[in-house]
Structures are given as structure tokens and as C-alpha cells.
Amino acid sequence: MPIDERCDEIQNGLIEAFLERRDASTAEQTHAAACPACGAATRDLAALSATLLHTGELPVERFTAIRLRVAHELAEAATAATRATREIELPQGFGRELVRLLAWSLLPLPLALFGYALLLRLGGALLGSILPEAAVFALGLVAAFGAASWLALIYGSLPFFARRQVLARQREVLP
């Protein structure tokens, strides 16, 4: 093998060893010791390796300052997250309070519905004598829709009432 080709091969081997961070093979080392070009390559790679491996250091207090600053930010973020979770968490006793409120609000419902139906019927009979049937029907629909909306509003707000009640009771208990 001509000398140039051999040197190319050796230098490639040296570079591979450098990249894999291992020692060059004995054959490569022996050749590099005798060959000025490959010897120079070995020295270059050793200098580069030393430069890359040397990490340098900051004074410990600078690292500490960075660590404390980031840790402080993490602690603050964690506290804020916990607070946010607690705010949407349902308080203890919420379920029981909701059932209680629901039971109380359902008791007068049949009577209210019956009264409302009676009112609609009477209103329909009265208006039927002066308005066309289609207009009375439309008014009846509007009234029914209004009643349904009120019921949705009342029963939909029960969980909020229940949560408020429980929290207020807990606050009373706390010192």
C-alpha cells in the first residue's frame, strides 16, 4: 500500500477513535509515532479533545444563585397551581348539600307545574275569544318556553348554591 493511502487510512482511524472517545489501535499509534503527518494529526486531535473535555467552572455561589432563582420560580408556580386546583375542587359535603337543596326544590314542583298549566289553560280560553287560534297557540308556546327556562335556571344554579352553602358553613367552623 502506498504511504499516502496508508496515512489516509490511519488518520481516518484516528478521527474515528477521537469521535468514539477511545484510544487509537496499537497499529495506528505505532504508525503515528513514526509518521510526522499522522503524528501531527494525533496532536491536533488530542488538543481538540482536551479543549472539548475542559468544561470550565463557575464559582459555586453563581451556580447556587441560578439554582435558587429557578427553584423559587418552580415553588411559586407549584403554589399557584395548587391554589387554582383547590379553587375548582368541590368542598367536602357538597354532594349531600346538593341532594338536600334538590329535594327541597322538587317538593313544590308538581304544585307549581299544575298551577302554571291551569293558568295557561285559563289564559288560552280567555284569549281564544278575542285572538285567532294560531296566535293563542304561539303565545302558549312562548309561555311554556319561558317556564322551562326558569326551571333550567333554578335547577342549574343549585350546584353553585350548594357549594356556597358548604363553604360558608366551613368558614363558620374555622377559627
Place this chain on the structure above:
Amino acid sequence: MATRTGRPAGSAETSDERLMQAVQRGEVRAFEILFERYRPRLFGFLIRRCTDASTAEDLLQETWLRVVRARDRFDSRRRFSTWLFQIANNLCRDRARRREVELRGTQGMRDVERVESAGRQAPQPELSLDMQTRLASLPDRLREVLVLRYQRDLSEREIAQIAGIPQGTVKSRLHQAIKVLRQREMVSDAD
């Protein structure tokens, strides 16, 4: 990427990924262990990538702040070190890009001064100043892979992932970087 189980998060033997899960829950102690565990490696990486100590210090803080702020986005099935170095590397790239913009139009002497001062600022008096200067003046895309390759436990696949390039490009850039550094050596020898 084995996350050890059965150990309390926050002990020195806990895996990085498990510690990061604890950081996601807001555990400061877990963060402190991770910080100490990566302190020399990350600072070493940053100083090699940015070539000066004060920038490396800034970026060290910025990297950890990003880690903490983006902790919920960390997927514990991935290796923590890859994610960490990816953040650090992206910050270095941004910084290099910004510097390039600042220097555009004021090339020439000021640019040369920058490269020289970069070599001077790195606190390694016992090392070859020439090699440091050459490393500092190496194009960023080449220095990036070379510095990453010298991180202890990063495979070529992980380097590709961190640098956002195909695996084959990592190898070619590594060889190109060494070629460029050695060519400069030969030129300076000839001078």
C-alpha cells in the same frame, strides 16, 4: 430509558425521568437534584457552544427556567438529557443567530475581535488558546455537533434529535468539523 420504580422521588439514585415527573408535580428538591446532576455537563456544553463564560452562565439559567416553565410538556417516555440539551442547544442557536444579525454590517475587524475575545474569555488558561480560537470560529452548525458528540452519553441518534438534523448529517458534519479545524492548523503551520 428505564424509569426506576419503587424509590421515592427526590433521592440521589432516582432516574432523571422520575425526578422530572416530581418536578412536574412542583417538587423543588427533585429539581435541585437534577440541577446538581447536570451542573458540570450542561455548563461545559454551553461554554463550548457559546465560547464565553458569561453567555454560558446566562444560558444556563435560561435553560433551567425553560425546563421549569415547560415541565408539563416533558414526556417521561423520552430521555430527560436529550430534552435538556435540546432546550440548551436551541437557546445557543437563537443567541448565535441574534449575534449574527447584530454583527451583520459590521464585519471585518469587529468580527475578528469577537472571535479573538471569545477565545480569551473562556476560562481555560492551561489549554491551547489556538485550538480554542479555532473552535470558537468554527461555523455554528459544525461546532454544535462536535460539542454534542463530546457529551458523555449522547448517541448519534440523540445528537440528531437535539440538533434537528438527519443522523447521516451528524456524521458528515463531525468529519467536516474536524477537517476544517485541521485545515486551519495546516494553514497556521505554514504561516
